[in-house]
Amino acid sequence: MGIAIYMLTFLLLLIGVYALVAKKNLVRIIMGIAILEYAVNLLLVLVGYRRDGTPPILPRGQTAAELAARAVDPLPQALVLTSIVIGLSVTALAVALAVRLYDKYGTFDMNDIRNLRG
Amino acid sequence: MTIDLFILLLIGFMLAAGLIAVETSDLLSAVIAVGAAGFALSVIDLLLGAPDLAFPQVLVEIITLVLLIRMIMTRRDTSRQTPRDTLRTAVVLLGGGVFLVAAFLAVVGLGAGATVPAFGEPLLAGGHPGVSAAYLWQFDKDTGVANCVMGILLDYRAYDTLGEATVIFVAIMGGYVVLRKVGRKRQAQEPSP
Amino acid sequence: MKGMTSIVRDVTRLVAGVVMVYGVYVSCTGHLTPGGGFAGGVIIMAGVVMLVLAFGGERANELLAESRCHVLDGSGALAFALVALLGFFAGGFFVNFLPRGRVHQLVSGGMILPANLAISLKVAAGLIGIFLALVLATRQPSSQE
Amino acid sequence: MKELVPVLVGLPLGAAFLVAILAHVRGGARLTGALATLAVAANLALGIGLWAAAAGQDQPGAKSAVWTVWAGRWDGQTELDQATGQQRTRPIGIQLVWDGLSRFMVIVVSFVAFAVIVFSGAYMRRFTTVWLFHTLFLLMTGAMIGVVLAGDLFNLYVFIEVAAMASYGLVAFGTEREELEAAFKYLVLGVVASSFILVGIAILYSLTGQLNMARVAAALGELGTSPAVLLAAGCLLGGLALKAAMVPFHSWLPDAHPSAPAPISAMLSGLLIKTVGVYAIARLVFGVLGVHAVYANVLIALGVSSMVVGMLLALGQWDLKRLLAYSSISQAGYMILALGVAASLLPHNRALAGLCAFGALFHLFNHAAFKSLLFLCSGSIEQATGTRQLREMGGLVRRMPVTGWCCRIGALSIAGVPPFNGFFSKIIIIVALALAGRVVLCGIAAAVAVGTLLMYVKVQRYALDGQPGPRVAAARESHWAMGAGMAILAAVCLLAGVALSVGPLKEHLLGPAGEALLGGAKLASGVAMGGGQ
Incomplete structure (x- = not known):
């Protein structure tokens, strides 16, 4: 079942990429960004999971050594926290760009927003 | 093992929501589907022992939803259903297929080489933390x-x-x-x- | 954007303050429980978002002008950079030079508490600023400028 | 001295935060430009000082000094625990590396950034809210230096992301239609690239349990090559190739780079695609993934396709900035090709691999100088004449002597005409390819060099010489500050060819850089002995 979990995560990643590359609607592209972020964050969390693990937070009256024997890996969580922040930042910037593009062209459709040659 | 099943189901839910978000014609439904996927992710975070992530994930989700919904509610969606760009779709499908095969080999392994550690058994739990x-x-x-x-x-x-x-x-x-x-x-x- | 009905406004007035205080609480206790500066900052921002949605963007903009957000945003970031540079007095970049205190106490972890507060200030001010800017920009979409 | 290395990152970032505050203090908005210039100049001075200090410790011959700095005290050393009285090993945190390669890159980045900020003092006057430009410019510069200094995979990713985000905003600085559209496309592809980079890092972490580059390299050396490692490498190299705009991932660059204001085009083409693209690829292949025939062949294929396709597309362009952007793809291809050949030669013939790496880094330096110069010239020309079309120009040397001559020097350099710097690096790469027996690659490189020459003969013929057209006749020379920015880079183009290929600068700047690049594993052994899990 572990293999299926990983493979579905990679599939989710590909759905995000598909939305970014093949879709023409600005809003849908922003949603693709969100899905892509989810997939990457999910992969990092999965990589750090330990079966029946506890959160890496020290309960009162326990030593770190006791916690270390059964906590999940805290490092990927710290990385994901940074990655969530980066994802929010990218989304905010993309929304700002989409809003301005709508102001200029009156549409979210990339087919009508095409002045540049590839 | 039940937790594996839960997580598999939740990821399956995220996949379905993601597909709806990408393919449905109504933008508002699509945004809500993305929101649902995000909430599923925060539940997965909780199940996987990462309350530190579930918390910001929900918050970021809400902010993103508010931004996106405001953006589309004040604007008319005039985008047309254009015929699928076959070339791009083909490239994505081909590249995606190659990527999935590579990912499968990375997870399952080929011969004696190292594989991505099995789910639930990271290096932390093994001999080489x-x-x-x-x-x-x-x-x-x-x-x-x-x-x-x-x-x-x-x-x-x-x-x-x-x-x-x-x-x-x-x-x-x-x-x-x-x-x-x-x-x-x-x-x-x-x-x- | 206009505001909402008076019921919504009254409830929001009550709730938003609580939400913001909770945000400050979350950023202060990040080293003890899940949460931390980023989560706290976003919660504070969520309180302001509620106010903006209930009372309208102009009103919020009067209270918290864009320039003030810039200043707070920059100060938060600068405070965090200062945390990094203060470490030089103790021997190097980002050295946590304050006493660590006892685990599970509010005042523990040395620089982690001040750093959390700086981040929460930064995140809250920055996100409020960009949200207000987006709301005001989305007020009346003009197809041609 | 060593402790000051992180200041190279902290100073621009701190100055950027200060700019945002200063802009809202009464009368402060006019000072932001001065603050930004001062910060970049101070960074350049600090970079040169640290380079000199480290170069003083170089041993004669090949050994160059490697300084490693740890953020916090988390350096893997053992210490005495005060409470229990027992020995304890500190875990390792984030490492900053000041070796030959990173000190070379820091000099390149801060030098070009300095020339560009001098230029933009006058150029940016026609834009509104210029302080936003200054803060984003400082953030981009600081982030690029952060990328160059990073000794940790995730830290590398974070700073790549900061630099990329700053560039999205800067590409859209004019907020006209094309600029917004180009910025959006650029952002979308940038997100795809950084997601794949992060996937690669996640897989590497799951395999090795480490994030420190040297330790990952050591752990990978034990694991050998397996599908999982190759998948991680593919994700990382694919993402970085997208950031570097290698063909077939190049489609965003010709939109994004010309849309930005000229100083930013200069930064993007001259520095960004090299630090987050070429440099990061080189660091990863030589320092983390380990030299392997597969990676070498991938690099060679990317390099050749970029060189040829970029050159062919550039030849057909009549828009000056688009022509320059396509030619950036082609020139970056040279570097990647040379690095790929160096990687394939490294196990058999270290001396020749060294020559290839030397050529690649030399070309990186030269391209940073002349491509930035040409983009700055294009900005000066566009401002004076109001056009970017080569056909509408003509006789610029007569009407705008400073810009015209700087542009001529830049064009001659990139075309590879002998006394200028481009000639030296191209000839080194071509000769190294020939010596390595890669006749086909050598022929392609020579052919692309001829194509580049033709391309810039076209620029000279239509833009600089001939009779002034109606638009040019009314043009006047640009502000002196813009001229100064261009003159600095033009002087480098004139002098660098000889100065860097012989003498003390080769000994202490380029030589150690190539050495550090090829000796990626040496760094690994130095860190692995540090102890600690």
């Missing part, structure tokens, strides 16, 4: 915090967090750049020097 085992062993003495993730984020790897704070700053400044109504001064104000 990496750098994070050292963090877990002594974070209370080193940093004096009870929450190991915060200890890593703001002490062991605080330099990354400086970068993280900078990313938000950059995005906000970039947002202001983009939202300026006038970027260039008009020609009249711009004589050659």
Whole structure:
């Protein structure tokens, strides 16, 4: 079942990429960004999971050594926290760009927003 | 094993929501589907022992939803159903297929080479624990915090967090750049020097 | 954007303050429980978002002008950079030079508490600023400028 | 001295935060430009000082000094625990590396950034809210230096992301239609690239349990090559190739780079695609993934396709900035090709691999100088004449002597005409390819060099010489500050060819850089002995 979990995560990643590359609607592209972020964050969390693990937070009256024997890996969580922040930042910037593009062209459709040659 | 099943179902739910978000014709439904996927992710975070992530994930989700819904509610969606760009779709399908095969080999392994550790059995639990085992062993003495993730984020790897704070700053400044109504001064104000 | 009905406004007035205080609480206790500066900052921002949605963007903009957000945003980031540079007095970049205190106490973890507060200030101010800018920009979409 | 290395990152970032505050203090908005210039100049001075200090420790011959700085005290050393009286090993955190390669890159980045900020003092006057430009410019510069100094995979990713986000905002700085559209496309592809980079890092972490580059390299050396490692490498190299705009991932660059204001085009083409693209690829292949025939062949294929396709597309362009952007793809291809050949030669013939790496880094330096110069010239020309079309120009040397001559020097350099710097690096790469027996690659490189020459003969013929057209006749020379920015880079183009290929600068700047690049594993052994999990 572990293999299926990983493979579905990679599939989710590909759905995000598909939305970014093949879709023409600005809003849908922003949603693709969100899905892509989810997939990457999910992969990092999965990589750090330990079966029946506890959160890496020290309960009162326990030593770190006791916690270390059964906590999940805290490092990927710290990385994901940074990655969530980066994802929010990218989304905010993309929304700002989409809003301005709508102001200029009156549409979210990339087919009508095409002045540049590839 | 039940937790595996739960997680598999939740990821399946995220996949379905993601597909709906990408393919449905109504933008509002699509945004809500993305929101549902995000909430499923935060539930997965909770199940996987990462309450530190579930919390910001939900919050970020809400902010994103508010931004996206406001954006589409005040604007008419005039996008047309255009015929599928067959070339791009084919490239994505082909590349995606190659990627999935490679990922499958990476997870399952081919011959004797190293594979991605099986789900639930990271290096931390095995014989060659990496750098994070050292963090877990002594974070209370080193940093004096009870929450190991915060200890890593703001002490062991605080330099990354400086970068993280900078990313938000950059995005906000970039947002202001983009939202300026006038970027260039008009020609009249711009004589050659 | 106009505001909402008076019921919504009254409830929001009550709730938003609580939400913001909770945000401050979350950023202060990041080293003890899940949460931390980023989560706290976003919660504070969520309180302001509620106010903006209930009372309208102009009203919020009067209270918290864009320039003030910039200043707070920059100060938060600068405070965090200072945390990094203060470490030089103790021997190097990002050295946590304050006493660690006892685990599970509010005042523990040395620089982690101040750093969390700086981040929460930064995140809250920055996100409020960009949200207000986006709301005001989305007020009346003009197809041609 | 060593402790000051992180200041190279902290100073621009701190100055950027200060700019945002200063802009809202009464009368402060006018000072932001001065603050930004001062910060970049101070960074350049600090970079040169640290380079000199480290170069003083170089041993004669090949050994160059490697300084490693740890953020916080988390350096893997053992210490005495005060409370228990027992020995304890500190875990390792984030490492900053000041070796030959990173000190070379820091000099390149801060030098070009300095020339560009001098230029933009006058150029940016026609834009509104210039302080936003200054803060984003400082953030981008600081982040690029952060990328170059990073000794940790995730730290590398974070700073790549900061630099990329700053560039999205800067590409859209004019907020006209094309600029917004280009910025959006650029952002979308940038997100795809950084997601794949992060996937690669996640897989590497799951395999090795480490994030420190040297330790990952050591652990990978034990694991050998397996599908999982190759998947991680593919994700990382694919993402970085997208950031570097290698063909077939190049489609965003010709939109994004010309849309930005000229100083930013200069930064993007001259520095960004090299630090987050070429440099990061080189660091990863030589320092983390380990030299392997598969990676070498991938690099060679990317390099050749970029060189040829970029050159062919550039030849057909009549828009000056688009022509320059396509030619950036082609020139970056040279570097990647040379690095790929160096990687394939390294196990058999270290001396020849060294020559290839030397050529690649030399070309990186030269391209940073002349491509930035040409983009700055294009900005000066566009401002004076109001056009970017080559056909509408003509006789610029007569009407705008400073810009015209700087542009001529830049064009001659990139075309590879002998006394200028481009000639030296191209000839080194071509000769190294020939010596390595890669006749086909050598022929392609020579052919692309001829194509580049033709391309810039076209620029000279239509833009600089001939009769002034109606638009050019009314043009006047640009502000002196813009001229100064261009003149600095033009002087480098004139002098660098000889100065860097012989003498003390080769000994202490380029030589150690190539050495550090090829000796990626040496760094690994130095860190692995540090102890600690």
